Amino acid sequence: MSDLISRQAAIDAVKKLSLGEADATRLAMRIGYYLEHLTSAQPEIIRCRNCKFASGDSRICMKFGHSPIGELDFCAWAERRTDE
Numbered sequence: 001m002s003d004l005i006s007r008q009a010a011i012d013a014v015k016k017l018s019l020g021e022a023d024a025t026r027l028a029m030r031i032g033y034y035l036e037h038l039t040s041a042q043p044e045i046i047r048c049r050n051c052k053f054a055s056g057d058s059r060i061c062m063k064f065g066h067s068p069i070g071e072l073d074f075c076a077w078a079e080r081r082t083d084e
Contacts, residue, residue, distance in 0.1 A: 007035045046078035047071075053079065 010031070048054050049071065053063035060067045063077060 010035055045074050046080050048073040048075070048078065050080055051078040052081045053077075054081075 048061060048069040051061075051074075053061055054069060055062055059069055061069055061075075064075075
């Protein structure tokens, strides 16, 4: 199971650890650095209307033949169009 957490909340939690001030500062800086450079656990959501598999009028999914595509629909196989 993976949970989405706020990077800032994690950094703030480390800062509250009861360590000596110098140790806590070094630890917080090190952990903060790693947290800031982690990739997001939440994937980018590509809506059908922005997907390369949507038909020209964005009403049919050419990959799966779904019809009609709703304004807010999306799926795990979406790929962003590059012609925008």
